[in-house]
Amino acid sequence: MVETKVYLPGEVVRALDETARRLRRSKSEIVRAAVASYLSPDGPEALEAALSRRLDRLSRQVDRLERDLTISNETLALYVRTWLRNVPSLAAGDDAAASDLARERYARFIDALARRLSAGKLLRNEIGSDEAGAAKGET
Structure with missing residues (x-):
């Protein structure tokens, strides 16, 4: 030394x-x-490579989040359109009965959702990448 x-x-x-x-x-x-x-001659290159890998990984994560959000938005929009088209308006006297029925149906919906999520059944797994691309406006 x-x-x-x-x-x-x-x-x-x-x-x-x-x-x-x-x-x-x-x-x-x-x-x-x-x-x-x-x-060190390769110090900056190693740092750049590490940053590039990290940015690529983040980009893929953002792409998956965008895909999932698009699926969620389209699913909700389709459901609301279908519901509005198929469910008739209530008569004025049916409000109380409809509220009771709605609470019961909502509880069943939450139970079904909890069972589906705990079983690992996700909508995004049922939808192929081609359909997700079409939902985003890609061809």
Whole structure:
């Protein structure tokens, strides 16, 4: 090893002291690693590759979220359109009975939904990627 003298600004020396104390390493070891990393020819390329992989993974996750959201929106819209088309309006005196029936039907719906989710049956798994692409306006 060769001894060398380096002049550092006060804030860098304080940060080096704190890091050495926190990591329980010598200041020489920390400076040696920092200089080696700085001079490493493939350091920036490795960092860029790691960032690129992470961005690709995030992009795929966003694509899946967009697909799932599109499926959810279209499913809800189709259901509402069908319901509005097929369910007649209530007579004024039928409100109480309709409310009771609605509560009962809603409870059954929630139970069915809970059973489906606990069994791992997801709508997105039933829909092929071609249908999802068509739902997003792709051909």
